[in-house]
Amino acid sequence: MVTVIIRRLLQLVPVVLLATTLVFVLVRLAPGDPVQQQLGTRGSHDPERVAALRQKLGLDKPIPVQYAIWLRNAVTGDLGISVKSHDQVLDLIKPKLVATLELIAAALGIAITIALLLGTAAAVRSGTWADQITRAFVVTGLAIPSYWLGLIFLLLFAVSLKWLPVSGYVPFTEDPVQNLKHLILPALSLGLFEAAFFTRFLRAGLLEVLHQDYVRTAQAKGLAEQTIISRHALQNALIPMVTILGLELGTLVGGVVVIEQVFGWPGIGWLALTAVKNRDYALLQGIVLLVAIGVSLANLLADLSYTFLDPRLRSLG
Amino acid sequence: MTESTAAVLPETIARRRAPTTVGFRDRLRGHEAFLAGLAIIGLLAIVSVLAPVLAPHDPTAIHASDGLKPPSSTYLLGTDNLGRDILSRIIYAARTSLFVALGSVLVAGAIGVPLGLIAGYAGSKIDSVIMRVLDAILAFPVILLAILVVATLGTQTINLILTIGFVFIPYFTRLVRGNVLTLKEREFVAASRASGADDGYLVTRVILPNILSPIVVQASLTMSLAVLIEAALSFLGLGVQEPTPAWGSMLQNSQLYLHEAPWFVFSPGICIFVSVLAFNLIGDGLRDLLDVSGRRR
Numbered sequence: 001m002v003t004v005i006i007r008r009l010l011q012l013v014p015v016v017l018l019a020t021t022l023v024f025v026l027v028r029l030a031p032g033d034p035v036q037q038q039l040g041t042r043g044s045h046d047p048e049r050v051a052a053l054r055q056k057l058g059l060d061k062p063i064p065v066q067y068a069i070w071l072r073n074a075v076t077g078d079l080g081i082s083v084k085s086h087d088q089v090l091d092l093i094k095p096k097l098v099a100t101l102e103l104i105a106a107a108l109g110i111a112i113t114i115a116l117l118l119g120t121a122a123a124v125r126s127g128t129w130a131d132q133i134t135r136a137f138v139v140t141g142l143a144i145p146s147y148w149l150g151l152i153f154l155l156l157f158a159v160s161l162k163w164l165p166v167s168g169y170v171p172f173t174e175d176p177v178q179n180l181k182h183l184i185l186p187a188l189s190l191g192l193f194e195a196a197f198f199t200r201f202l203r204a205g206l207l208e209v210l211h212q213d214y215v216r217t218a219q220a221k222g223l224a225e226q227t228i229i230s231r232h233a234l235q236n237a238l239i240p241m242v243t244i245l246g247l248e249l250g251t252l253v254g255g256v257v258v259i260e261q262v263f264g265w266p267g268i269g270w271l272a273l274t275a276v277k278n279r280d281y282a283l284l285q286g287i288v289l290l291v292a293i294g295v296s297l298a299n300l301l302a303d304l305s306y307t308f309l310d311p312r313l314r315s316l317g
Numbered sequence: 318m319t320e321s322t323a324a325v326l327p328e329t330i331a332r333r334r335a336p337t338t339v340g341f342r343d344r345l346r347g348h349e350a351f352l353a354g355l356a357i358i359g360l361l362a363i364v365s366v367l368a369p370v371l372a373p374h375d376p377t378a379i380h381a382s383d384g385l386k387p388p389s390s391t392y393l394l395g396t397d398n399l400g401r402d403i404l405s406r407i408i409y410a411a412r413t414s415l416f417v418a419l420g421s422v423l424v425a426g427a428i429g430v431p432l433g434l435i436a437g438y439a440g441s442k443i444d445s446v447i448m449r450v451l452d453a454i455l456a457f458p459v460i461l462l463a464i465l466v467v468a469t470l471g472t473q474t475i476n477l478i479l480t481i482g483f484v485f486i487p488y489f490t491r492l493v494r495g496n497v498l499t500l501k502e503r504e505f506v507a508a509s510r511a512s513g514a515d516d517g518y519l520v521t522r523v524i525l526p527n528i529l530s531p532i533v534v535q536a537s538l539t540m541s542l543a544v545l546i547e548a549a550l551s552f553l554g555l556g557v558q559e560p561t562p563a564w565g566s567m568l569q570n571s572q573l574y575l576h577e578a579p580w581f582v583f584s585p586g587i588c589i590f591v592s593v594l595a596f597n598l599i600g601d602g603l604r605d606l607l608d609v610s611g612r613r614r
Contacts, residue, residue: 014449014453015449015452015453015456016453016456017453018449018450018452018453019453019454019456019457022453022454023465026465026466026468026469027465027468027469029469030468030469031469031471139594139597139598140594142593142597143541143590143591143594143597144590144593145545145548145549145586145589145593147549147552147568148568148582148585148586148589148590151568151572151575151582152582152583152586154575155579155582159575159576159579160579250455250457250458251458251459252458253458253461254458254459254460254461255460257458257460257461257464257553258460258553261552261553262572269461272464273464273553276464276468276555284465288457288461291458291461292453292456292457295456295457295458296456
């Protein structure tokens with residue numbers, strides 16, 4: 001098992017390297033010069049100031065050299081300084097990461113709860129109204145853009161009913177109640193799409209499991225329906241869900257970028273868009289590096305937990 | 318037994334026993350969702366083509382005195398902050414949306430499919446190089462990657478198409494590669510090879526025709542994602558630029574006027590929802606009809 005983990009971790013290295021190279025090249029091909037942008041039209045006429053700032057930010061060297069330097073520093077945890085604010089990139093990212101992770105966790109919580117309830121109901125009562133409603137929810141949920149749902153929620157709960165704040169973020173440590181109030185709408189907007197996605201998989205998985213021999217054996221033994229579903233069927237149907245969960249993290253992070261804009265949630269996505277607009281090379285690279293590592297690790301974890309949860313696969317590892 | 322049941326019974330039995338001999342029209346029975354999806358996209362296509370005829374107003378004409386007017390007989394869906402007719406704008410936006418979606422799926426397919434054929438057929442080193450590069454692309458959330466590429470290329474329509482096409486290349490390559498890997502071990506491929514077919518012929522004439530079905534299904538589902546991504550980029554201000562109307566940028570605009578013009582937020586969103594839904598229905602329907610096995614249901 002340990003060798004499997006190590007081997008898989010090593011496979012991540014080229015993927016992350018390639019991903020960072022891609023970003024490095026893309027960002028530098030982009031039109032607009034961060035130095036000129038920062039100095040303004042008047043400042044950029046002074047070649048000495050331009051050269052000085054370029055040197056300070058390390059932008060005077062050839063791109064491959066810049067990349068090598070960045071990579072060497074990144075390995076030691078130094079992601080450089082922001083071109084715009086001159087702060088350490090890592091210090092800028094940390095607080096935003098907390099906000100984004102909170103949003104993702106809440107959205108996942110909502111999605112999994114709904115999927116468990118609806119997916120189970122639909123599979124167990126296959127063909128009934130519960131199933132019909134679930135299928136309608138899935139088809140609709142998968143087609144509604146989360147940010148539009150967010151806007152509708154804003155209109156309903158924030159603008160019309162005034163139950164919840166329109167936008168913003170309050171750290172949990174400052175005021176837990178306000179934090180949760182701000183969290184509800186973005187988490188719901190993001191969570192409902194994922195809920196539809198998970199529900200479809202859980203329903204399909206459960207339907208398959210419910211026709212297996214061991215479920216029939218459990219029924220023949222006279223076990224209560226609830227015990228059969230929770231102890232036998234659901235446990236097995238949830239295994240493929242873990243993989244889906246890992247793979248969906250990427251989609252969730254993508255959704256977060258847009259939802260954070262709608263609700264003024266100061267997270268990673270919001271920071272990334274600001275970095276794009278400011279041509280803040282170092283900041284953007286730092287964000288992308290962390291996201292690429294995070295998503296790849298989540299996929300890896302999902303794969304590994306699959307082996308861990310299904311004893312039949314363990315000997316194969 | 319009455320006459321009618323006697324007449325019906327043999328037919329149902331025949332259908333069960335020999336499903337391959339049943340015509341395409343018969344198979345469409347029970348696939349109303351697929352047909353509905355097809356009808357919606359057909360309608361959208363007609364609306365896009367006939368936009369100049371159908372739109373009651375010029376989509377970019379500014380009527381400063383009619384800003385944020387609620388729906389009325391002059392402006393059926395109301396006006397935006399500049400007094401532009403919302404109905405005319407969503408009609409013209411359908412054009413942009415379908416065009417970008419279709420273009421980007423074609424780009425993704427045109428690059429992704431050959432890459433998949435090469436990776437799957439050549440195997441070994443070429444395969445692992447192609448797949449590692451694609452893994453790197455897949456390590457980014459689609460939107461984040463699209464933001465990066467659009468920021469590099471700029472927001473002209475052609476660049477939007479290239480960007481969205483680029484992020485979907487791995488979807489096609491992975492699918493094609495997987496299918497090629499299974500197919501190239503099959504007898505009929507070995508038979509063609511034994512009868513003297515070269516690699517180029519094998520890949521394009523023997524293997525490719527057999528994987529068209531999953532490619533078509535993937536293309537249709539990718540269309541729905543492309544509509545979503547284009548709308549999201551436009552919503553973030555990185556997609557279609559003013560004054561050209563796009564559903565996403567209209568939504569971005571509507572957020573500023575949620576208080577004054579709550580009707581503004583509905584129509585562009587419904588358009589995105591309905592077209593994404595339709596492409597999903599078509600994709601799922603095609604999967605059933607073409608009998609492509611997949612984990613989605």
